[in-house]
Each structure stands twice: as C-alpha cells, then as structure tokens.
Amino acid sequence: MYVSIVLLPILGALAAGLRGRALGVTGSQIISTVCLLAATVLSFVAFYEVALCRSPVTIDLAPWVSTEGMTANWSLLFDDLTVAMLLPVLVVSSCVHVYSISYMSEDPHPQRFFAYLSMFTAFMLVLVGADSYLLMFVGWEGIGISSFLLIGFWTTRVQAGKSAVMALTINRVGDLALSVGFFAIVWLCSSLDYATVLSTAPLLNETALTIIGLLLLGGAMAKSAQLPLHTWLPAAMEGPTPVSALIHAATLVTAGVYLLLRSSPMLEYAPTALAVIAWTGALTTLYAAATGLVQSDLKRVIAFSTCSQVGLMIMAVGLSQYSPSLYHLAQHAFFKALLFLSAGSVIHAASDQQDLRRLGGFVGFLPFTYTAMLIGSLSLVATPFLSGFYSKDAVLETAAGAYSLSGSTAFTLGTLGATLTAFYSFRLLAMTFFTVPNAPKQDYLSVHEAPFLLGAPLVVLAIISVVGGYLGRDLFLGMGTDYLSSALFQHPSNVALIEADFGLPQFVKLLPAIGTLVGAVSAITLYQLMPRNVLRLTSTSTTKAIYSFLVAKFGWDQLIAGYFIQPGLGVGATISKVIDKGFVELLGPFGLSTVLPATANTASRNDSGVVTTYALYMLVGLLVLVLSIYASQLLAGDDTLGLVLVYLVALAVIIKR
Numbered sequence: 001m002y003v004s005i006v007l008l009p010i011l012g013a014l015a016a017g018l019r020g021r022a023l024g025v026t027g028s029q030i031i032s033t034v035c036l037l038a039a040t041v042l043s044f045v046a047f048y049e050v051a052l053c054r055s056p057v058t059i060d061l062a063p064w065v066s067t068e069g070m071t072a073n074w075s076l077l078f079d080d081l082t083v084a085m086l087l088p089v090l091v092v093s094s095c096v097h098v099y100s101i102s103y104m105s106e107d108p109h110p111q112r113f114f115a116y117l118s119m120f121t122a123f124m125l126v127l128v129g130a131d132s133y134l135l136m137f138v139g140w141e142g143i144g145i146s147s148f149l150l151i152g153f154w155t156t157r158v159q160a161g162k163s164a165v166m167a168l169t170i171n172r173v174g175d176l177a178l179s180v181g182f183f184a185i186v187w188l189c190s191s192l193d194y195a196t197v198l199s200t201a202p203l204l205n206e207t208a209l210t211i212i213g214l215l216l217l218g219g220a221m222a223k224s225a226q227l228p229l230h231t232w233l234p235a236a237m238e239g240p241t242p243v244s245a246l247i248h249a250a251t252l253v254t255a256g257v258y259l260l261l262r263s264s265p266m267l268e269y270a271p272t273a274l275a276v277i278a279w280t281g282a283l284t285t286l287y288a289a290a291t292g293l294v295q296s297d298l299k300r301v302i303a304f305s306t307c308s309q310v311g312l313m314i315m316a317v318g319l320s321q322y323s324p325s326l327y328h329l330a331q332h333a334f335f336k337a338l339l340f341l342s343a344g345s346v347i348h349a350a351s352d353q354q355d356l357r358r359l360g361g362f363v364g365f366l367p368f369t370y371t372a373m374l375i376g377s378l379s380l381v382a383t384p385f386l387s388g389f390y391s392k393d394a395v396l397e398t399a400a401g402a403y404s405l406s407g408s409t410a411f412t413l414g415t416l417g418a419t420l421t422a423f424y425s426f427r428l429l430a431m432t433f434f435t436v437p438n439a440p441k442q443d444y445l446s447v448h449e450a451p452f453l454l455g456a457p458l459v460v461l462a463i464i465s466v467v468g469g470y471l472g473r474d475l476f477l478g479m480g481t482d483y484l485s486s487a488l489f490q491h492p493s494n495v496a497l498i499e500a501d502f503g504l505p506q507f508v509k510l511l512p513a514i515g516t517l518v519g520a521v522s523a524i525t526l527y528q529l530m531p532r533n534v535l536r537l538t539s540t541s542t543t544k545a546i547y548s549f550l551v552a553k554f555g556w557d558q559l560i561a562g563y564f565i566q567p568g569l570g571v572g573a574t575i576s577k578v579i580d581k582g583f584v585e586l587l588g589p590f591g592l593s594t595v596l597p598a599t600a601n602t603a604s605r606n607d608s609g610v611v612t613t614y615a616l617y618m619l620v621g622l623l624v625l626v627l628s629i630y631a632s633q634l635l636a637g638d639d640t641l642g643l644v645l646v647y648l649v650a651l652a653v654i655i656k657r
Helices: 002-018 020-052 080-102 111-128 133-151 158-189 194-199 206-223 232-238 241-249 250-260 271-292 298-318 322-349 367-380 385-398 403-435 441-446 451-475 497-502 506-529 539-553 552-589 589-606 611-629 631-636 641-656
Strands: 056-066 072-078
Touching: 002 056, 002 080, 002 111, 020 056, 020 080, 020 111, 020 241, 056 133, 056 241, 072 080, 072 111, 072 133, 072 298, 080 111, 080 206, 080 250, 080 322, 080 451, 111 133, 111 241, 111 250, 133 206, 133 232, 133 241, 133 250, 158 194, 158 206, 158 232, 206 250, 206 271, 232 241, 232 298, 241 298, 241 322, 250 298, 250 322, 250 539, 250 631, 271 298, 271 403, 271 552, 298 322, 298 385, 322 367, 322 385, 367 385, 367 403, 367 451, 385 403, 385 451, 385 497, 385 506, 403 506, 441 631, 539 552, 552 589
Parallel strands: none
Antiparallel strands: 056 072
16 A cells, blocks of 8 residues: 555556557546545555554565665655655645646647656655655655756746746755765765664764754755755746646655655754754745735745745744744645635636736636635745644744744744734735736636636635644644654754744744734735825835836846856856866877877878888887886996987987988
C-alpha cells in the first residue's frame, strides 16, 4: 500500500505522457486523475496507521550506492512527518487535477499538461517519502524540473519561457548550497540516511552543524522563495492557474520548509543557524506582505501572500517551533489552493482578465466563486474559528512566548505582516467583486459561474479551510500530545507552547487580531466606501515615492540585475571568448586541425631525397639521444658546451633548408 502511494502518480504521468496519443484526451485525464484520487485515499489509510496507531513504516526497495565510505538504498520512510505532508500534497493535487479537466479543456495539449502535473506530484511524494537526504535530493531536483516544464507550459508565450528559466536558474543557486551541505554531512557522518545523520547530531561539532544549517537554509531559501532568492515566485504566475495553485499550496514552496523540519535534530544544536533562519523568515514575511499591498495582478497578489506565509513557517522553524510550523504549512496548503483556484475561476469567467483595475462588480455574477474566495481570504487573515486562525496565531504566540530577541522581533514583524495581509486580502475582494465595474461590457454579458468540475474542488477546499484547523489542532499542538515526537526534535529549553497558551498577557495575544481588524477595515473603507480617496494617497511626493518603492518590490529586481546578473553575464562572456573559444579551441579541434597540416607540410619540405641531408638528420638524432641518456655525465664534463653548440648549429641548418 505504501509503495502504491508513490507509484500511482508515476503511473498516471507515464500513461498520460507516453500513451497520451493512444488514450486520447479523456483517457489521459481520467487515468491520471483516478491515480491521484486512489493515492489520496491510501494516504488517509497511511495517516491512520502511522499517526494515529503509532506504526511508522520503512520499506527497502533496492540497493543504490555501496562504497567503502558510504552506502545508500532506495528506501521509503513513512513516519509522522511524512504522513502529515502526504495529506495536503495529495488532497490539493487531486483537487487541482479535477479542476484542470475543465480549466484546460480548450488547451491543445492536455495530455502533456496532465503528465507534467502527475510527475510534479510524484516527485514531491519521493521527496517527502525518502529515508535519506540522497533520495530526497532526487525528488528535490524532480520538482525543480517539473516546475520549469509547468511554468513554461505555454511555449508560445515569451514571458512564460523567461519565467520558467528564472525559476530554474534561481533554484540552481539553492541547489548548489544544498549539495555542498550534503557533502559536508557525508564528510562528518559518512552517511546520508536520516537515522544515522540525525541520531549523531548531538555528538557533532557546533561550528560544523552551523555551517550545514546555513547551507540547508540556502537550499530552502530558493525552493521556498525567501529573501533574497524570492524573485522567481511572482514571475511563476505566467503558468496556468492550476500550476500556480499546485506550486504555491503544497509542493514546491513547501519543500524548503520540509527540509528544515526534517533536519530539526541538527538545527537544535546550531543556535546561530536557527537565529539566521528566524530573521530570514520574519523579514520575508514583512517584505512580501508590504509588496502585495500595491500589486495589480490578481494572481500576483496571492503569490506574494504565499511568500509571506511561508516566511512565517520558516520563522517558526528558526524559533524551534516545529509543530506550529508544520501545522501552518498543512492549513495554508488548503486555503491557498482555494484562493488560487477561485482566482482561476474569476479569470476563466472574465475572459482571461486578471488585472484588478479592469475587474469589479462581479459579486452578483459569480456568487459561488465570491463565497469560495471569501472563505479563503478569511482563513488567510486568521478569522476566528477558521483554519488559519488556529495555525497562524499559534506561530505568532509561540514567537512571543520564546522571550528572546529573535522571538520578540519575529512577533513584531509577523504582527505587522498580518496587518498588511488583511489589508491586501480585502483590497483583492473589493477590487474584484465590488467597487465600480471596470471590465468591458461584453465581459459582463458573457460571464458565467464555474461549472461542476471547477466548482467541486472549491467546495472540498472550502470545507477543509473552515473545519480543518479545529479538527487538527489538538493532534498537532495539544498539551501532552506525542504526535511528531518521533520525527521532530525540540530541545527542552526551546519549548514555548505552554508559555504561549498560559503565560502571555491577553493584550499580546490580541495584537495580531487587532492588526488584522485595522487592516481589513482600512481596505474596505478605501476601496469600497471611498474609492476616490485611493488616488489621493499618491498626491504628495512622499506617498508617491513610497508607492513607487513598493511597486518596484523594494528594488530587488534592479539590485539583482545590476550586481549579479550583469556581472555574471560579463564573466560568462569573457570565459566564452578567452577560454572556450580561445584556450580550449586552440588545444582542441581547431588547434589540431591547424597544427597537424602545418607540421605535415614542414616535414614534407624536409624530405628532399639528398643523402647528405639524411646523414645530417641522423647526426642530430644521435646528438639528441646522447644528450638525453648521458645528460648528468655531460653536464659534469668540460665538453658540454661544444656538444650543445654542434646540436644547435645542425638544427639551424635543418630549419633553414
């Protein structure tokens, strides 16, 4: 059963990709979707057996690497952390597959799309089901290449190709850091198996663990779009909307968080690395929330929301609050998928229009889609008793309960991020469904509500977004629960859940809710009640400069282009000109094709047929042989100079002839 969870998506990808022409569009869609639905059902069974019945499973499939210094097998590990990741990955992926049947119905290449989707999910399952860093790296690289194929799926769009290349290139930077980290782990532990590496972590040098932790963070920063390797995530919106939902909700951006969660036994003994992780997540949370305030693209606003929420998860990891981080990851997957798929329904109904400034007034035309997006937005801003309320507040409260500089800073930045999140979430709702209708009249005449295959996944995700947080809170965060105790390690000095529940002042606990209320009311007031005042916000030079700064995303794109991309291209051009087309070609085929004919021509000119010339050649050869064999004796004698002169004169005569 456990192997089938991984094999079924692979089977769906192979069927749609290799036999798509024979199966047809409908056959490919049915097979790939049914495989995902079957894997989802099996994941619930696995969750019951592993998490609730406390029966972790390890499956050895085949040997892989066997050397004197290291051994590794194709093995799968299903423990508490793995099954906790399986549920959001497979539920969201199944919903995306069902949604895509209708959304991509008019695309000319649906078989290829479903093959890529299933391949993406399969590699994510390999990543979370691996029992070693080496096999995890296979899934890590697989989701990277799958995201490249999906973001650039519409090959006729130039911007889609550019975005795909950007995502792949930036992820290469993180992969380099991760690879070096794995080499360091092998050097220290002679193994990449979780059981070996993580059990020996308390015995390792703290400096070495700090370096490894920072290298793992480098890989997580690229995959999970954290500062400064975040620029690919908004650009990834060029892909189809189902791709955006899958990337942002449960697969690519959560891979970095999973890597850090899995490495918790090492990180707990590297406090410096933990502090850097916490500050990285906190700064990303505030940056992404501030940037999302002024975005005009419907999907891009939700993309920056993903960046901000993943920053909260990374921040919680840096504060050693692994259970709240994983809990927020799971809940975020459902309501973020709901938001993206609802946005896709709006785009689908509004003639592919996704500019917020060209929407408005759709609430009467799309009541079902509006309800779904409202539930997702309310869960995102942590409305009481929805799923985001339980997970997001747990992260912020444990940050305040850490009673440290990193914890206090993280709580402050996270609360500010929550305030801004409420503002741009309600701004999104107001500009899409309310305010003055700004779309062309034809869009309102042709607008239609989501069909069944688009609406059914929204219903499932909306229900989970409402009740999922309440149902899972005690399992993940309850007092005395031993769930995740075998997969995540938290040093006793870093426990903050009890203090967060019982020790914090009530005002501190209410601060995120107060900020959320202020942000929501401000957005409704500006964009719904007084929309004309929005234009006055940039009437002064100061507010205009702030607006321009936020629209430019804090200048990160210009900074990276000016100080990294352009110098890198210059270095690459120099290397190509001087080394590749210079030194290498002179020693390689170009040099051989030039030198060999010239040498042959010179040799042929010396073949004169004169006996005295041949005698001279023989004399020179004899002198070379003598000088080579008896070099040490000749250098000690008195006639060495004379012999060398004779050799040089004979050589000059040959060259002259």
